Amino acid sequence: MARIGVFVCWCGSNIAETVEVSKVAEVSKSIPGVVYSVDYKYMCSDPGQELVKNAIKEYKLTGVVVASCSPRMHEKTFRKAALEAGLNPYMLEMANIREQCSWVHNNMDEGTQKSIDLVRMMVEKVKRNKPLDDISIPVTKKAMVIGGGVTGIQAALDIASGGIPVVLVEKESSIGGKMSALDETFPTLDCSQCILTPKMVEVAQHPLVQIISYAEIEKLEGFVGNFKATIRKKARYVDVDACTGCGTCWQKCPVKVDSEFEQGLGKRKAIFIPFPQAIPSRPRIDAENCLKLTKDRCGICEKVCPTKAIHYDDKDEFMEVEVGAIVVATGYKIMPVSAFPEYGGGQYPDVVTSLQFERMVCASGPTLGDLKRPSDGKLPETVVFVKCVGSRDPEHYHSYCSKICCMYVAKQTMLYRHKVHHGNCYVFYIDVRSNGKNYEEFVRRAQEQEGAQYIRGRVSSIYKDGDDMVVEGADTLTNSQIKVKCDLVVLATAMEAPDGIKQLAQKLGIGYDQHGFLTEAHPKLRPVETATAGIFLAGCALSPRDIPDSVSEGSAAAAKVLGLLSKDTLDKEGVVAIVNELTCVGCQNCIRVCPYNAIELKDICNRQGELQRQVAHVNPGLCTGCGTCTPSCPSRSIELQGFRDTELYAEINALAEL
């Protein structure tokens, strides 16, 4: 015989103002099977929970209905209390009389009646509930970090420092990301390479970190704690183990092409490392420009290589790794100037992006830090910086703010003035957003001590007049049109999601937004998690961020990974679908509709081991209990535990019988 207890919560005045809680408790007593009912001011408080626990023991309850708030709020709380009192937690149900009753109604009589109905429904359900056990899944104690920029490096270092081995996968031939191309960093003006290189070396030398460079994710299977990733190691044409990084090959290579690392301002060879501090310091051959690979000529690098490390017949290789958790730190790209014809982008070499300007002033850049404008090598006496190019412009480009431009433009004005003491620099801006530690002071310094002239207004067009570049725009503080003649224009172009990110997100089964930035599980409370358990996010993969935020998030994601992998097994709720193998005909409807690929075919064999038939089988580790499969089954052979048909029909009948 069922012995059900009903616990009606006031939630202070939240419920009690619209629902006569004492009446709900009183009427509940008359529902068949209910042996105890009570109302209390705050059922979720410690005394409230004690009330539930004591009643379970005293009245030997077999099921409990708590009539209070949404199960999203406190189901866990009460189920834990039930467990502590010796009752299977799945024998406790919530009747939501707050969000779905008192908060949306204002008539006391109707609110009370509806609450009684809701309680009656849940009593009928809980009478038919079956005790469920939580599921325990073994865990692979290894992690993968995708993206070897400063965010991914930080995440990999923190995970490895916690004793968990890490595979760090980088798309380019060296780790280091965008930060390795920067000159100095705000707000302290320390040299980017000087602070990044030690981290790169540390991660490369860490015994628990395996760096796989020039590689991409091909496929991901499995689920939290038990992922199996296939990594495509792109053909490098250089045996990284044999190669010593001596540099003879790239010194002798006769092919010169624009260097991606130098943002097209400098040249590299067809066999190259992107920058001198590259890690691993092993070159790769650019197959599109190599004479040997395109025209079967040259072959100099193979001849000069002292360790015979060059292999022109190299092919893409695939490797599989099993990991328990994944951090996605894929970073960003910036819009090229050619996206802005109204600003002469792509037409005039003296209109450059901020990242190009970084290379122009950087001591390791193509001019070794000697500031020269690209068209004629002249020292720019006047520079105009234009902010919000492509950002905050929903009419034409992106609606979002790229967040870091205000700060790096202030920094770049200082870098410029430190190189050209007599130079003029102007900044066109919409707002100055400097909300970070010591950021506002930094911008003030640029304006007040370093001589940057800030003009509030947007730029309408940029063109060349003789030798000069002319920037036309509005000054919205003096309400006038202005023209600035200058030698160089720097466009702070928008940060964008990197190429291929959507395909990667689809392979990983994680979400992305309309801009291609990856989506966190909750923007405030779960900022580095995805909706897919075991996959975490960090840095600019989510949206534009500066270095401190990216590094913090790398560490945050690492902490999440360490938390997840600290246990030998993962426990998850028993609310999963189960197939009745006796009635399943193997029609595969459920396999087609399952959004989590949690169902597969299972062979049923006779005693001789001969295949008799195939049925559906749910992988409880992957199943999220969404219930999509159950209505798709024509023979009702797949049922979601905790939401079986008998339970749900009992609920509906309880309402319909009234």
Next chain:
Amino acid sequence: MKYGYYPGCSAKSTAPELDATTLALIDFLHLDIKELKDWVCCGASSMHSVDKVLHTALSVMTLDAANAEERDIMVQCPACLAHVLEAKEVLSKDSELKSDVLEAVGKQVDANMKIRHFSSILHDEYGLDKIREKVTNPLQSLSIASYYGCLIVRPPERMQYDDPENPMVMDQLMSTCGAEIVQWPFKTKCCGAGTAISDTDVSLDLTYEILRMAKNNGAECICVLCPLCQNNLDLRQKKIEQRYGEKLNLPVLYYTQLLGLAFGLDPIMLQLNRLFVDPFPLLKRKGIL
């Protein structure tokens, strides 16, 4: 190709050379284009700021005139083009304005016709290849800056003319005729013709900038399509030269006049003598005349 020619009031008053050369080209190229009998002035540039309904009604009457002759519409003046395209937009979906306009016109008018600028028709319907075949008097070594003005590309979603930042229709027509084309940044900058009467100084400043930029980029003459631009750049050039103390001497020709020259049409028929800045010395020096 079956178009009704909508010349607009400028071509029939201040810019007769545009009208004459248009008709000459239609005749020379044997195009099935003839002037609409019942076209109406579009009301630019005053009507649209005075009365939205009557302003739209004027252009709807021109659409109606094209329907009567079962022809698409070919337009020469960018302001006329903007207004008939706007009228077509109004008729394309139900609104209070549409019903008011149709009431003013007094009849139902459909707007299924194509509406295009003459330069677009020549460029992509008649085609550059066929134009090249007709060139008998190439505009060799003549450096031409094509100036489109502000109206023909704006608003881009309505005008659908060409790349609004860097249109190339006239440039390609001119290079097909053998001319050197000048790449310059002010192709679609406003010449201020709208303020030429009310605030002449503003207009002079803007026009000077355009002329100076064309000259600095190596232009020997300017090719235009808008009668107001032509007027502003040509008629006021002398005044600008005096005001800014700079000799410009840049003849301002319609693209139709330059095409006619390349086709070997008679310069008097092309009404080159009507221009204020005399193009004859330049054309003779280049051996084009």
